[in-house]
Amino acid sequence: MSGETSHLHLDGIPSDRLRQVQKYLKPFHLSRKKLREISTRLWTDMIRGLGKRTHNKAAVKMLPTFVRATPDGTEKGDFLALDLGGTNFRVLHVRVVEEEQRVLKVSQHAIPKKIMLGTGEQLFNHIATRLGDFVDSQNLKGQTLPLGFTFSFPCEQKEIDKSILIRWTKGFNCSGVEGKDVVKLLKEAIQRKEDYDIGSVAMVNDTVGTMMSCGYRDQSCEIGMIIGTGTNACYMEEMKNVKRVEGEDGRMCINTEWGGFGDDGSLRNILTKFDVQVDKMSINPGVHTFEKMISGMYLGEIVRLLLVKLTEDKLLFNGQMSEALRTKDKFQTKFISEIEEEDNGLENGEKILTELGLKWDPVDVRVVRLVCDTISSRSARLCGAALATIANRIRTYRRLDHLKTTVGVDGTVYRKHPNFSEELQVTVRLLAPECSITFLVSEDGSGKGAAMVAAVAERLSRGQ
Numbered sequence: 001m002s003g004e005t006s007h008l009h010l011d012g013i014p015s016d017r018l019r020q021v022q023k024y025l026k027p028f029h030l031s032r033k034k035l036r037e038i039s040t041r042l043w044t045d046m047i048r049g050l051g052k053r054t055h056n057k058a059a060v061k062m063l064p065t066f067v068r069a070t071p072d073g074t075e076k077g078d079f080l081a082l083d084l085g086g087t088n089f090r091v092l093h094v095r096v097v098e099e100e101q102r103v104l105k106v107s108q109h110a111i112p113k114k115i116m117l118g119t120g121e122q123l124f125n126h127i128a129t130r131l132g133d134f135v136d137s138q139n140l141k142g143q144t145l146p147l148g149f150t151f152s153f154p155c156e157q158k159e160i161d162k163s164i165l166i167r168w169t170k171g172f173n174c175s176g177v178e179g180k181d182v183v184k185l186l187k188e189a190i191q192r193k194e195d196y197d198i199g200s201v202a203m204v205n206d207t208v209g210t211m212m213s214c215g216y217r218d219q220s221c222e223i224g225m226i227i228g229t230g231t232n233a234c235y236m237e238e239m240k241n242v243k244r245v246e247g248e249d250g251r252m253c254i255n256t257e258w259g260g261f262g263d264d265g266s267l268r269n270i271l272t273k274f275d276v277q278v279d280k281m282s283i284n285p286g287v288h289t290f291e292k293m294i295s296g297m298y299l300g301e302i303v304r305l306l307l308v309k310l311t312e313d314k315l316l317f318n319g320q321m322s323e324a325l326r327t328k329d330k331f332q333t334k335f336i337s338e339i340e341e342e343d344n345g346l347e348n349g350e351k352i353l354t355e356l357g358l359k360w361d362p363v364d365v366r367v368v369r370l371v372c373d374t375i376s377s378r379s380a381r382l383c384g385a386a387l388a389t390i391a392n393r394i395r396t397y398r399r400l401d402h403l404k405t406t407v408g409v410d411g412t413v414y415r416k417h418p419n420f421s422e423e424l425q426v427t428v429r430l431l432a433p434e435c436s437i438t439f440l441v442s443e444d445g446s447g448k449g450a451a452m453v454a455a456v457a458e459r460l461s462r463g464q
Contacts, residue, residue, distance in 0.1 A: 001457065011286075011371070012362065012363065012366045013370065017315065021315055021370065024306065024309065025306075025374045028374045028378045029378075030385075032230055035382075035427065036385075036395055038270070039386070039389045039431055041267075042060065042385070042386055043393065044314070045058060045059055045060040045261060050254070057246060059261060059266065059289075060260055061155060061255075061257040062256055063256075064203060064244060064245045065157055065204075065253045065254065065255050066157055066245075066252065067453055068250055068460060070212065070219065070222060071216040071455070072083075072219060075452065077095070077455070078093065079094045079095075079096065079145055079147070079455055080092065080198065081094055081450040081452070082147060082148070082150070082186075082385075083447055084149075086152070087129065087170070088109065088111065089108075090446075091107050092106045092135070094447065096349075099427075102197060105134075105137075105138055110458070116173070119175050119200040120174045120185055121189070124186055124189035125192070127189065131190070132190075132193055135196045141224070142172060145198060146198070146199040147454060148449070148451045150205070150446040150449075151163065152170075152205070153170070155203070155205075157163075157203060160202050160203060161183050163181060163182055164182075165178050165180060166178070183201050199458075200454065200457060204446070204453045206232075206445060206446045207224045207225070207232045207455065208255060209442075209452075210225070210362070210409065210445030211445075212445070212453050212456070213444060213447075214293050218440055220406045220438075221407070221408050221440060222235060222394065222404040223390055223394075224407070224445070225383075225387060225409050225411050225425055226411045227379075228410065228411025229290075229297045230291055231291050231295040231411070232258060233256050233258055233390060234254060235422065237393075239251055242254065256390075258386055259288045259289035260287065260290065262289030262290050263289050267290065271293075275292065278302055293378065294382050295379075295413065296381055297333070298333075299336055300331045300335060300336060301331070303335075303371055303372055304325065307368065307371060310367070316364055316367055323354055323357060324356040325357075325358060326328070330356065335377065339372045340373055340417070340418050346366070349368055376417055376420060376430050377399055378419045379413070381417070381427045384425070384428045385427060385431055387407065387428050388430075388435075391432045391435040392431075392434075393418045393430050395432075395435055399432075401434065402435070405435065406437070407437055407440070408440050408441075408444060410441065415441065425439070426436070
């Protein structure tokens with residue numbers, strides 16, 4: 001863990017060429033000392049995000065979710081979940097029984113372009129109509145079921161059932177919604193329909209859903225983490241540290257929005273010129289610095305830029321570039337996972353390079369594999385350092401000598417990459433030695449998890 005690459009990928013590269021290639025890769029190797037510095041910096045930023053006066057300027061937003069407990073296993077019954085995360089939305093009927101959440105039925109609907117760009121009233125009418133059809137088809141008309149609502153857009157949550165949309169993203173631009181409470185808009189649309197009713201509504205961020213869907217299977221799950229197209233994490237914080245919400249007792253789940261870590265320039269000393277280039281060419285320059293070094297949306301592009309540079313400097317493909325290699329986003333993040341596979345990685349690499357129109361020899365394929373390994377390792381280590389910060393923080397504020405906790409995880413990078421989870425766990429053990437962490441892959445956090453948030457809110461409102 002000295003920041004060197006596993007030897008698996010060094011075989012078959014002549015030492016002279018290896019030395020030259022390593023010069024380009026060196027800035028991506030993070031020493032133990034560097035990782036500790038990053039962890040310390042994140043801790044400081046988390047405090048800033050939680051503070052009443054410092055929150056506005058904080059890069060790590062630390063948003064209160066008003067989820068005040070994780071499942072305790074006594075939750076039972078039928079729940080609805082609504083998941084609006086992009087161009088599709090899903091409606092689910094979830095039954096919570098002993099130790100499991102069973103999804104009885106799911107219906108998925110595309111949102112027409114004209115509705116994505118229409119009025120807020122049209123959007124929520126459309127959702128309410130589909131929800132009504134679903135309630136009807138499931139013979140749930142007479143019942144008033146609690147609803148978990150996953151709404152994956154930037155919101156300022158005021159209560160579990162009150163959430164103000166800050167701005168639309170992902171191609172949506174419905175008028176009259178920004179600055180408004182989306183739960184209220186949904187409820188009004190359901191009232192206009194007048195033919196069915198829903199019970200309490202619990203708003204859920206997808207990261208929180210990940211934590212909650214794992215929390216019913218494992219009651220020590222108090223952290224949720226997503227490493228997919230984007231990256232984020234949430235965890236249970238002591239209420240006394242959540243300065244923007246009244247009350248000192250108990251805990252609350254905080255959505256860290258850690259993708260924004262470094263947006264104030266605090267990670268400048270670890271950014272490489274390739275990171276700077278990826279940021280410049282992105283749709284949101286200067287924003288989500290941490291996310292751009294870690295998540296699936298960007299990893300392939302970092303690798304592509306490195307391969308272009310190595311080719312220009314005649315360390316790859318005899319200096320011969322292809323049109324595809326010059327094209328932004330042509331080197332997909334999934335290629336990294338395929339090239340790093342232990343058994344078929346080199347064959348996969350040959351196939352991918354051929355498809356990208358490149359003339360390779362066996363050494364080229366090994367160099368590409370080394371580049372992929374370097375970029376994915378950095379991603380896993382940065383994630384591990386951030387997760388270690390959260391675990392150390394929980395342990396410190398609970399005054400524990402040793403913390404045993406579980407992290408609910410989701411996201412394609414974590415699920416699909418052959419070495420990512422192992423590399424991440426090595427880093428966490430290194431930086432949080434007094435914490436034992438179990439990892440559970442979430443099963444449908446934005447569906448089952450949303451239902452669990454509604455179930456826990458229901459249990460708390462009954463005073464249990």
